[in-house]
Amino acid sequence: MNCRYFCTLIILGVSASLATPLQAASPDCLELAAQSASESTTVGELRDLCQSPLWSAATNPDDETQQEQAVVEPKHQNSGVVQQRFELERFTHDNPFVLTPHRSNYILPVSYRDDMFDYNSLAPGIDIQQDNIELEFQLSIKVMIWESIFENNGYLSMGYTNRSFWQAYNSVSSSPFRETNHEPELMLTFTNDWEWQGFRNVGNQLIFNHQSNGRSEPLSRSWNRLMLNFIFERDRFAMSFKPWYRLKEEREDDNNPDIEKYLGHFEWMGIYNWHNRTLSLMLRNNLRSENKGAVELGWSFPINSRVKAYVKYFNGYGESLIEYNNAIESIGIGVLISDWL
Incomplete structure (x- = not known):
């Protein structure tokens, strides 16, 4: 090895x-x-x-x-x-042979969703027979660009997250990648030590975020956001609150002008870790009367010293960009290569 x-x-x-x-x-x-x-x-x-x-x-x-x-x-x-x-x-930032995880990295060989996006509704020439069971994976890494920007605090880093949905078992349609979302980010992070009611604000971030599926019209989806991320911890529990502002585009260039109606303006995540087991909960909501949003629940536990078993449940809007306005329910089972914590 x-x-x-x-x-x-x-x-x-x-x-x-x-x-x-x-x-x-x-x-x-x-x-x-x-x-x-x-x-x-x-x-x-x-x-x-x-x-x-x-x-x-x-x-x-x-x-x-x-x-x-x-x-x-x-x-x-x-x-x-x-x-x-x-x-x-700290031990990885200056080593060119080490990739630092950003978000979680996982492979779900079995991922079931109750409703598949109808590509034929947007592109009549595309007639893909889709399976409800597919393979899903996420690769997320980051690299430090600039340390100690303001004396001993503040550092700039770049992250990239790739999330793919692969019709691996769909031999009838030649096993295509149904959707791949690319999400590069530029993050300015400040560490902190402010405490309230036992919760410690350990870090705050200013983020420029771009997300797209890399396709041409009429299947193209993308948006740019400015985000704030407030990170708190208390013993084995951590949470983040991430509000964002969407950077406007020219209307003729905007292929998803109503995306905020479904994905809202913020994301909250809570993570509890004990004995190398991790329970995570993600929430989004548009805070409107129609109450559109999403919930994602994850559970991981060690298989050996290298990987964990991972179960992920999702319900709502925006699991992938192509179906941002289509509510789905999905559950996947696989392995987690690197956890949130």
Whole structure:
């Protein structure tokens, strides 16, 4: 097994659940971490990582008895799951051989949806026989561009998320990719330590977001947004509130002028992580009398030290851009390569 690849998965893809602290740095951990860390990372920083509960959780994900008895002393007072992820990401920013996850990365070999988009209604020449069961996957990465913009705070990063819906089992129609959404983002992030009622505001972001399906008319869908993202944590719970403003386009160039009616103006997400299991909930709503929006529920648990089993349920509008104005219900089962936390 490639040591560099294995180390990357441990540092980036495994959630930081509670575990028994190590009394001494593991030689295996030091060897693996040294290969993934950047040249500027000190030996002391590597040793701190290998003596922390993060490494123990990665190497013993199923040892629940030890996890429950552990006494964790995080580097930051009141440190939670988001802060722990921030600390893990420090080891990847300057390493050109490591890809840092942005959102979750997953593959759902079985994804069922109750209603398929009728392409023939927009493009009569396209007559595709569609299966209700398809393969869905998401790839999401980010890279640091500029650190310490304002003294010791503020950094600029770029993210990219690809979400694809593949009719992999539809041999009649030659197994086409039904829809692929591309979502590049430019993010200005500020860390914070403000606390209220036990919730700590650990970060705030200003985001320029573009989302499109890369198609030509009449199947083209796209929009540009300016977003704010407020990130909070409390122990094993994290949440984000992301309001946005859509940047207007010329009406003749706008192929989805009513998209806000269905996807609204904000997204809220809550994530709870314990013993390397993660429960996530995403909510959107247009806050209008017709009450259009979406809910997405995710549940993941470890299969081994590298991947997790993943179940995802979606109900509402906007699972993909081509069907933003078509309400669907879907459920998928597969594996999670990197989690939110």
